[in-house]
Amino acid sequence: MPGTEETESDVLVPARLLPVAELHLHIEGTLQPELIFALAERNGLELPYSGLDELRERYEFTDLQSFLDLYYANMAVLRTEQDFADMTRAYLERAAAAGVRHAEIMMDPQAHLSRGVALETCVNGVASVLATSEQDFGVSTLLIAAFLRDLSEESALEVLDNLLAMGAPIAAIGLDSAEVGNPPAKFERLYAKAREAGLRLTAHAGEEGPASYIIEALDVLGVERIDHGIRCMDDPDLVERLVDGRIPLTVCPLSNVRLRAVDTLADHPLPAMLAAGLNVSVNSDDPAYFGGYVDDNFAQLEAVFALSEFDKARLAANSIHSSFASEERKAELLEELNGGEVPHP
Numbered sequence: 001m002p003g004t005e006e007t008e009s010d011v012l013v014p015a016r017l018l019p020v021a022e023l024h025l026h027i028e029g030t031l032q033p034e035l036i037f038a039l040a041e042r043n044g045l046e047l048p049y050s051g052l053d054e055l056r057e058r059y060e061f062t063d064l065q066s067f068l069d070l071y072y073a074n075m076a077v078l079r080t081e082q083d084f085a086d087m088t089r090a091y092l093e094r095a096a097a098a099g100v101r102h103a104e105i106m107m108d109p110q111a112h113l114s115r116g117v118a119l120e121t122c123v124n125g126v127a128s129v130l131a132t133s134e135q136d137f138g139v140s141t142l143l144i145a146a147f148l149r150d151l152s153e154e155s156a157l158e159v160l161d162n163l164l165a166m167g168a169p170i171a172a173i174g175l176d177s178a179e180v181g182n183p184p185a186k187f188e189r190l191y192a193k194a195r196e197a198g199l200r201l202t203a204h205a206g207e208e209g210p211a212s213y214i215i216e217a218l219d220v221l222g223v224e225r226i227d228h229g230i231r232c233m234d235d236p237d238l239v240e241r242l243v244d245g246r247i248p249l250t251v252c253p254l255s256n257v258r259l260r261a262v263d264t265l266a267d268h269p270l271p272a273m274l275a276a277g278l279n280v281s282v283n284s285d286d287p288a289y290f291g292g293y294v295d296d297n298f299a300q301l302e303a304v305f306a307l308s309e310f311d312k313a314r315l316a317a318n319s320i321h322s323s324f325a326s327e328e329r330k331a332e333l334l335e336e337l338n339g340g341e342v343p344h345p
């Protein structure tokens with residue numbers, strides 16, 4: 001990961017950047033303050049902040065909902081395909097510099113439809129950049145349509161129908177937004193439909209919500225991956241099940257600190273999760289809001305915990321194994337990581 005290493009001659013050289021897959025990333029959460037102002041100006045929109053400093057002062061969150069309020073408000077600047085494309089390009093450029101070699105990118109279509117932005121506008125804007133991401137940035141990508149769990153299942157079903165009807169290039173569905181009070185079982189029919197359509201399945205669970213939501217996401221929705229999942233540590237039987245099933249947990253350490261799911265990074269359960277043999281990876285969630293991209297997450301983890309080279313390689317290998325990429329692409333990335341000799345729990 002980033003940073004520097006001392007050599008014998010005392011010259012500082014960059015530490016090796018491990019190739020990783022980023023599996024938990026909301027494209028709308030990559031909208032940096034500067035781009036928010038640039039898009040507002042391009043679209044002739046007035047922002048409720050006098051300038052960058054006033055906007056940045058709002059990036060102080062007390063819980064998930066306090067973040068979501070700002071996250072949805074800032075999306076108002078995304079109006080055209082070009083806006084969605086510019087945001088996506090900016091993420092991929094930064095992610096490539098962080099060592100990301102494969103990214104599975106969530107977008108929230110309902111958050112744009114509710115503002116009067118057409119499905120085609122948001123999907124085509126993001127997808128147009130993803131289509132050539134490997135050539136342009138060295139990052140293979142796929143798109144995940146995420147559904148807002150604080151809205152109805154009927155709304156989600158209608159949007160999924162429309163995505164399928166327009167032939168949107170989505171590989172998977174996800175479930176995000178306000179977790180507590182919106183358990184996975186609310187979306188049983190949505191996940192059944194997505195499975196029938198051949199889509200891969202993931203869902204946020206156990207971020208602020210209880211360990212039982214993780215169990216419900218596995219048993220009722222049949223998800224293959226859990227986004228966050230840190231609350232599994234409250235339930236030893238569940239930990240055993242996740243370890244035995246090698247079920248991927250896409251953990252987002254800086255997000256968990258900024259949204260107060262944990263008090264400080266030193267209190268984060270990631271080392272305990274690794275020690276338990278869980279299949280965890282490190283992801284940035286909403287990097288523009290939480291103080292960093294994947295490399296920043298690794299750097300801060302390294303500063304707080306004594307992560308061994310083996311642990312770091314294991315986290316990178318887990319991210320690649322847990323991706324929805326083709327077996328061929330996974331093999332390519334594993335080869336790049338460690339000549340194919342990579343640990344996997």
Ligand code: ADE
Pocket residue numbers: 026029064071176177178204207255285286
């Ligand atoms: N949408 C964007 N980021 C999210 C998060 N961390 N949890 C739930 N929904 C989200």
Ligand code: ZN
Pocket residue numbers: 024025026176204227285
């Ligand atoms: Zn998330």
